[in-house]
Amino acid sequence: MMKDNCIFCKIANGEIPSKALYEDEAFKVILDLGPATKGHALILPKDHADNLYELPDEIASKVLVLAKKMATLMTEKLQCDGFNLVQNNGEAAGQTVNHFHMHLIPRYVNDGQNINWVPGSLSQEELEEIKNQITE
Numbered sequence: 786m787m788k789d790n791c792i793f794c795k796i797a798n799g800e801i802p803s804k805a806l807y808e809d810e811a812f813k814v815i816l817d818l819g820p821a822t823k824g825h826a827l828i829l830p831k832d833h834a835d836n837l838y839e840l841p842d843e844i845a846s847k848v849l850v851l852a853k854k855m856a857t858l859m860t861e862k863l864q865c866d867g868f869n870l871v872q873n874n875g876e877a878a879g880q881t882v883n884h885f886h887m888h889l890i891p892r893y894v895n896d897g898q899n900i901n902w903v904p905g906s907l908s909q910e911e912l913e914e915i916k917n918q919i920t921e
């Protein structure tokens with residue numbers, strides 16, 4: 786199902802043109818308009834889901850298989866040196882378009898991009914507390 790006024794619904798279902806790299810009954814893979822690197826692409830499910838939490842299991846289980854297929858193809862064709870899969874959920878995590886998407890980001894030695902975080906440091910007790918918060 787499409788959601789009214791969702792730009793990625795319109796792109797995934799062909800109402801707005803895009804540079805498509807792949808398409809099947811459930812997904813379209815398009816080039817990102819504001820690429821981090823050469824070949825940066827997005828996997829878009831055709832049915833709307835706001836984010837990972839809302840994504841049906843059946844679609845979720847297909848996304849990584851498609852990501853692997855695209856990463857393999859793009860690595861061969863673009864001759865990139867590495868590959869990031871990025872998937873943001875919620876504004877705090879950097880999601881700007883509220884239609885689930887997975888970023889396919891080819892990486893090149895010295896490409897000037899930096900998809901990293903500043904590592905924290907926790908005691909064993911603090912790690913235990915967090916583990917318990919999640920698992921209990």
Ligand code: 5GP
Binds near residue numbers: 803873
């Ligand atoms: P997010 O920050 O939500 O994870 O990523 C949204 C991505 O969508 C950004 O990388 C942005 O460049 C891309 N984007 C936003 N609008 C459009 C559009 O209309 N067409 C395409 N191809 N990409 C878009």
Ligand code: ZN
Binds near residue numbers: 792793834
């Ligand atoms: Zn949508």
